Amino acid sequence: MWKFILRRILIMIPQLVLLSALAFALAKAMPGDVLSEQIDMNPDITAEHAAELREKMGLNDSWYVQYANWAKGLAQGDFGYSFKYKMPIEDLFAERVDKTLLLSICILITTYILAIPLGIVSGRWHEKWPDRIITGYSYLAFATPTFIFALIVLFVFGFILNWFPTGGSVDIYAEAGTLEYYISKAKHLVLPTLSGALIATTATIQYLRSEIVDSKIKDFVRTARAKGVPESKIYSRHILRNSFIPIAAFLGYEITGLIGGQIILERIYSYPGLGDLFINSIMSRDYPVMVAFIMVGGLASLFGTLLSDIILSTVDPRIRIQ
Amino acid sequence: GGGGETKPASKPAEGGDKAQEQGSAPFPSVVKNDKEAVKDGKLTYGIVSGGPLEGIFHPNFYGISTDAEAMDWFYPGLLSADDNFQYTNDGAAEYEISQDRKTITLKIKDKVKWHDGKDVTADDLLYSYEVIAHPDYKGVRFAGINRKIVGIEKYHKGETDKIEGIKITDPKTISITFTEPDPGIVSGIWDYPMHREYFKGVSIDKMAESKQVREKPIGFGPFKVEKIVPGEALSLVRVDDYFLGTPQLKQVELKVIAPAVAAASLKNGEVDIAMLTEDQYEQSKESKNLQLIGRSALSYNYIGFKLGKYDTAKKTSVMDPNAKMADKNLRQAMAYAIDKKSIAEKLYKGLRIPATSVIPPAGKPYHDKTLKGYEFDVEKAKKLLDDAGYKDTTGDNIREKDGKEFKITFAARNNNALAEAYAKFLLQSWEKVGLKVEFLDGKLHESSKFYDMVEADNPAIDVFAAGWNTGSDPDPSGIWAKEVGFNFPRWVNAKNDELLTKGTSPEAADTKFRIDVYNEWQKLIHDEAPLVPIDYRYDIYGVNTRVKNFDKTYGTKVGYHDIAVTEKEPVK
Amino acid sequence: MAEKLLEIKDLKTSFRIKDDYYAAVDNVSITLYENEIVAIVGESGCGKSALALSIMGLHNKERTKLEGEILYKDKNLIKVGEKELNKVRGNHIGMVFQEPLTALNPLMTVGQQIEENLDYHTTLSKADKKERTLQLLDQVGIPRPELTYKQYPHELSGGMRQRIVIAIAIACNPSVLIADEPTTALDVTIQAQILDLLKEIQSETKMSVVLITHDLSVVAEMADRVIVMYAGQVVEHGLVEKVFRQPLHPYTRSLFQSIPTVLDDQERLHVIQGTVPSILKLDRKGCRFHPRIPWVSSDQHEENPTLHEAEDGHWVRCTCYKNFYFENSIEGDSHDITQSK
Amino acid sequence: MTLLKVNNLKVYFPIRGGFFQRVVDHVRAVDDVSFELNQGETYGLVGESGSGKSTTGKAIMNLIHPTDGQIVYNDKDFMKLSRQELRQERKNVQMIFQDPYSSLNPKKRVIDLIAEPLRNFERMSPTEERKTVEMYLEKVGLSPESILKYPHEFSGGQRQRIGIARALTLKPKLIIADEPVSALDVSVQAQVLNFLQDLQEEFNLTYLFIGHDLGVIRHMCDRIGVMYRGRLVEEGTSEEIYEQPQHIYTKRLIAAIPDISPANREQKVAFRKQVQQEYTEHSVDFFDAQGRVYDLKNISNTHRVALP
């Protein structure tokens, strides 16, 4: 097992190197740089001054020189410095990553909490009315653009009904560490989480449903029935456990999307997470941040796949990693 | 650019017009509320932004206007200005100009204290210069007139560690000497001190990320930062011994709200004040619990014509007589073809004003009121074109130049929701007078890319639509002088050079003289039309009816410490 | 004869296909007595599994219609509810399936799967259950029960798996064991072992075994009685010695003629024309075998063929058996059907 | 006359493992197997599942590349031939597959199925081709009208015949039949077996008949090789194998065959017990220290047994 993980991690290294080079080349291929944006409508900076700043930031070097410098830094554990946010990227990420992760995990968990029972009902009563309703819902969710749904949720529950806060991650007056603080945090998470989760359920529902439909007619289920196992136990012990395997394996891939995956929600709910940072870094040509993002994203998906494989091998005795 | 340049407080200009007269839109620039203020009120201010705050709370380092908007509450400049953007002595410091108009001497008032209780000293201002001019400094604040301080370039190159032109005579007095008597000395110097002691031990390249800037910013304004929730909110409390008097409000919360919810947040009282964009304005117009105030911004949107190239080696713009847009008549015709009024009133719902000159009305007294700009006149446009030899010879309603196909390429930014309609409308307007105009690459461009192309004189671009923030200093050299890189039209004109020099000459210390110079200059621009201003913008604020003394008038004496509320809770 | 255990009366199992029901088991009546092995033989598709699954109530309820009676201890298993049925299944009637790989849950250990049966039918303590399981594993000839107890199905060979399936089926000492082609998927040597095992268990526990197979040799070695099915019906039925000594029904006789055995040295094998008709196309009137023996004229068949007791305890359907002959001397060397357009 | 010689055939499949997924070991699917096929005979390969029967067949067919050994057909060593030569030679050896359902491409019509080998090797006009196909269809007892039908429109036995017709089009001398009837019902099985015998007579075919049903093997084969763990344990005529098995494994295999006569029931059980006992007692004598089968030794002209 450990050998397997280690080997996989070793394989990641060349992929990441390639990825970073690609990211750098792409970043440099984009027109403009971090100063172009700051110049926008600002007559105080002269073009000459801008040129001076570019030189200072090393923006005039060719991409491979910048890449070499960056790689050197990375080797020393330094991700680089954000030109735009004027701070080291580690700190920049550190400030926001927890919020994005928290939101994403809430969404992920809620998605599963919603999708699993729905998928089960749908699969169990396949082609019956509960299945039709759930399938209908999941199509609707699939076809609805996130931002429309999020806006509607926001207006209905935030403004019209006034049940939940409409932006931010926590009430500023709540004292950190107090119960009130955590309640406030939780309240702020409700709407973005729901908006994200309600329309993210489709894949899981459909997957689970078809897995259950498939599992239902498997021979071992018939064996279980022949043993006299009651129907409810047939589901809980036999059908569901087997149907969950692909879902569980999927978890790893889902984690891939956690980093910077909630841009739209974060924007609508003024939630200060990584998503905006990501778009902004592209818009403002903040190369080091862009590259760092690509790297972290790539790393996350690599670990996600690894995690999927590990999960799969732990839940499915047939796949054992030596 | 951002809000750092304009000063929150100054006394009303003598005999100055009220804000209403700055334009034709029906907005007051101050809220009206005669009710009794509630003691120790609490107010929520919404910072409208599509993303989180960057959280760089120091004038020397911040990058985006939302951070600046927050800083307005706790980190003003030392000097106040009047509605002409000339320094006054009402602020935290008084000033004096030397005879030769090369030296400005600031005296910081006694009760001006940092939020940690320490006095704001002359040395703190010096420190600020030492930082922004330092070779390790990576921000963009070392600009404008401040580069003309004696010896500062030497310091900037790292050749010396003293700035020759800045002298401290006593702990509260500082004099700054410039190499030439630039009129900008009374409107454009860097007057944000930096707490030297507080930043002790922080190296300059690490300042922007330091705790002193991000977590515990210290200013000397009416409110001080109590707590920051990174990216989303700040809570401020009043500074009881603020030198202009104890602020009325006890507590202020500044929080980021998404543009999409700004109107709704105002309407249900979630925030008391927030800036509004055009489409939220529509929504908020009807809200009973709101007053809308506005002021015309120090900016204008324009279409520019590429007339030449920037010669990097010679560091000057060079006009190309064969440029497609070289014909003045063509440019004027294109200007006449645009229905600016409809753009302002229909597309922008009256939140914009048709522009007449390249100094916006807010930049008075230099704004030339007599200029009428190019008023919409299709016939005139057509005639101009006909006369200049742009005639439709093929009968397809598209003009040819001397019988040859004539096609103009137009570049525009995609910077807001209406940008597409705006740019498309311009295109159609030109088509209506028979000019074939196409978007560069068939689409609008993202801002960074747009400026990159315009600045690099992308040969494909003939016409471009952009905007400028003029800042409070009327000197337009930064974008009009032939040497500067931002002279995007690459327009070179002897008269222009002359007037620009005149505008910053010692005589220009005389406002009257300067007004005349710039009026003449504005006319020149109008006639030559290297670029044509299209509209001026209004900054609109939605304000809850319980708010009192929120005044956005330029040069107002009413400061943030005067803001009060007349109800305990926001009106819904 | 011993006591009746299970009595199937006029069982008709029909599947819904496109809104219509088609019977795969058509009026089958079988009585199972204590302590005997009854074999059911027939070609693929003649309804053997459908019958077995009907007894266990394992058909998809929505698509299957069961008519007739399956009486076990005076309870009609067709009529009782799911709960009652579950008390019988696995407890009084056990079942062994054909494919030992798929019949076991890949995610549960062998131990868990056997104990699951005990969970629902006994009140044994945990320790007792484990003890019983180990004992069962030993009984079915697993060499190291303690080890196998913790293993997963995929870690076992085919023969071992089939032993586990048997262990599950007999965990609660059922009085009836239904084995649907328990050895078809296995090698000859393993088949012999499994059959021996079944036999051994049967003689130890005295339970009754219904053995479904298509291999007549297996029947010869194992069964006391044999039931020959064709197209959903029982066509011949009797004690093994009698049927094997003198098969009566044309179908049974053809079957015997068509298998190559180690012993006989016939040059050519008999070929039964055609194939077992699908339940959709089946002509349900008259003798169902008659299309496959076209040379026997139709008046030789009964109009409504019934089971006749040809000799004591030896039943055969339709009168055609009396006049049946093989077509020519090289028995039935005719190629079967070709497509007529 | 010897048609095919398999000399010291070895097929090893690598087992990967360790940190870099290197080959750590091999599955010796076929481990040094040699036998010969004479013109016109049917040679049977039997053995339990996984003993390497199919692998041997596939290696002869070049579907699997042998690790080592020679396959000499008509005195030509397949391993030494050039690609082109091999392609031509290969026509003489054809295969019938176990599963009549999966061995016919369900998306192709009968004509395309049967003509496939022809199209690869012969240039024929469409009419010529059609004629040939119809001819072979008739040979296997299917009406020529079936030519435009799809495989799913046929019964298992008919499908197997289509497969056989297809193998015949190249006029092979040797046919490798890998369990050609084990997926079929008894009645259909009889039909196919009879048919294979008829063809053999007509075309003077040689069969390598792979199977695990000992009844079928006995019925079909002249000589039989018994495989166990990739090795031949015994080889001889049908009589020799069935009547006088010498190797303990062969004995066990024979003993396991159920007897069709109910009367012999007790006897059979006793016999099996006896063989089993013999096996437990003496099996060590038949395998070397590693549990590997010994090399074959002649005990008569036709009979070879793996004895130490």
Place this chain on the structure above:
Amino acid sequence: MAAQVETVHTTMKVEKTPSGLSVAWREFRKDKLALGSLIFLILLLSTVYIWSFVLQQDRVTEVDLFAIHQPPSAQYWLGTDVGGRDIFGQLIIGTRNSFTIGLSVTLIISIFGMGLGLIAGYFGGSIDNIIMRFVDFMMILPFLMIVIVFVTIIPNYSVTTFVFIMSAFLWMGKARLIRSKVLAERELDYVQASKTFGTPHYKIIFREVLPNLSSIIVVSFTLSLAGNIGLESGLSYLGFGLPMTSPSLGTLINYASSPDVLQNKWWVWLPASVMILILMLSINFIGQALQRATDARQRKG
């Protein structure tokens, strides 16, 4: 000898199993929803495509400052947008564009993914290894980010380039799917059989294996078509959608990001949203019916 040459006709007929197409058709006839969807989709799309040729794109995208945000009326059937442009015209052209995009992307990724999947699966070994490592690498690329970068870099950004950019990052799933199926398929005897007849590899791949994957290809095609129709709407929200000269459903829906439009000007965004929904649903229903047809197990009784 004569015995086996002679053909014996008997009265018995072998059950005729229906071919793929007729199974699909039967499935459609069973499933009223799918049949309805199919008919509806054909009608809708032919209307849209024909109509969009009648409509002049230039006219539809013309800004009219005197008709901003008009509610539906006789002149503007579905009102106008922020630039006074006719929503109905944009809806028609937008539907055409969005569907064309969805279809093209799906086609490209199907062909490309299929090709690689076939090669990787059929040959296996190191070819498979190389291709799959490439696929793995493509999978870790941050899709959104790279798309945005490309959208910015590419000078002539249009429906065509959009399609290619999207396709470049969406084919991997297809390749994996096809590969896994081919891996299973190539073990089947008919592939082995073809090899023994000396059929060259490329013929085996395209003439033998590929037709047998047709049903799964068709099913995955329809399902991803449904998904790809709304492809640009998310990107439009972030400002990287299509230029206004090519109206799309995404652009129309994105007007809803202005709360005023969302709350008060339903005619701007709702029709496009509904259009996406019904397109997706009907394609989905068709896809599901096809899936049932390919998957006999799920076939309705």
